[in-house]
Amino acid sequence: MEDRFAGIREFVLAVDKGSFTAAATQLGVTGSAVGKSISRLEARLGVQLLHRTTRRIDLTHAGEAYLASCRSIMEELDQAESWLATGSREPRGRLRIDLPTTFGRRHIVPALLALGVRHPQLDLSVSLRDRAVDMVAEGIDMAVRIGALGDHPDLVARRLGAQQLVICAAPGYLARRGEPTTPADLAHHDCLTGWGRGARPSWLLKNEHGAFERREVRARHELTDGDALLDACLAGCGLAQLPTWLAGEALRCGALVQVLRPLSGAVMPIHILWQKTWHLQPRVRVAVEALAELAAKRTDIFDPAASGT
Template sequence: MDLFQGMKTFVAVVEAGSFVGAMDSTGLSKPAISRHVNELEQHLGVRLLQRTTRRLSLTSEGETYLQRCRDILLAVDEAESELSDSSGEIRGRLRIGAPQTFGAMHLAALWGRFVTENPHLTLDIVLADRVVDLVEEGFDLAVRIGRLPDSGLVSRKLADTRMVLCASPEYVARHGQLTHPQDLAAHAAISYSYWSGGDTWSFKGPENEEISVRIRSRLHANNGDTCRAAALAHQGIILQPDFLIHEDLRSGALIELMPDWRAATIPIHAVYPTRKHLPLKVRRLLDFLVEALREPAWRS
């Protein structure tokens, strides 16, 4: 059996949560994935995964072996990066995390160019709005939107996004224009579940006065696209980043409300684990993203 392939496949199955889910990251068929894991278990003489029709879970032996596999795969990856450093050509795999909407709207079109420029590199892109654990889940880099908590991660700023209060013209015609944040109390709001302020929205006025308002939410969603769609259907007011709704503002499908009262401007960072030796492939990706987002589409 190919022990190294078995280890890579086992880690991929755990990270994807299923044999089917691991097909995308490995490029293997489900029978091939199952065969690699079975051969690995037979070689080790222990069961690594508990399989049922509904879920997949690690055995205690599997939990121990998973961390060892990750350490070994990381060491191989770093060895490839050291060779790349000497030749100037990057090789290996990059596992990258990004928020769903931002990743689809503003990063998806970039990956083809990056791979073309680095033909010996393989990308594993994971889109999720949750905060992934870079070390535990084997990520080389993740894009995060918002203030970064204190952690052992290293960050590099890529861009900013401005939160914009807006609604459809039809909604405003039906329910009236807003002139002050306190007017929000009489309106239906569509709120984003992961917003750090919850159902409290904060603004800074023309004289730098600050005010926070408790909104009356008609709909909560953990996805910005869903909030945007509800606003376009004239269901209420949203507070969303301009990277998401910039085209709607340009076309007039949504209009900004109370432009003299500004909500937060939020940084967008690339974060990566602290390492004594940063692999060339990560440095190359960081430089690429900084340059690609120097003049972001939502600002042009």
């Protein structure tokens, strides 16, 4: 019977160590044996995993994707063996999680760091970016996503809450430029927006049928970071469409004023996603539970109806 795991350990070690020789030293075999094992693995898969030269080895595109899956499998096996040996379901190993930049930095990262303090054997790798990633291909264990989810059969999703979008401006800006009352008025205002490659600046506004749709706006300033967008709005640089978890405090204290109320207020769901496996790894389970607990406690962040804006 064909051994489907043959060559995987050699492949991962060769990449980690940077050469067949270094991998062979750790495994107690020859460099030639490591190279042949990886060659047999490539032949079985029908793809080239490594570019080989006399001085170095480099991953191919297929090799990068396969390496992420191999690491996940090896970590899961290590954790299963540890649990069997100790009888403990204490989370351990590295948790790789991808978060939206501003929301993640403000609200999710502190909860994850507290989780790491409670579980000393749990290590974190956190990426902050405002674009969707292929979790399976990049070896991401968990992700938090804001907005509608597509169809991802390899992932499990749990709703944490939602965010509401409001359009606001500093009182000083409105005193200078007046308050918009219709979508057409936005053409005569300085709008502050996010910055997306190839995407025209737009906001979610309610149409004549009561449904929310994207409407292009004239962007005076484009900023990819939510905190920078908030700062620009507070400084009187223009109008901005911001989530209540970001603008709520400024709205409550009067530093910002909400405008176009009848046309704004779009709600976007917030989910946590993780890879579908035959069992939920302890390190993923405790993180899911921690974020679900955070969402239940912080309704001001995860429940627009409780934001008071």
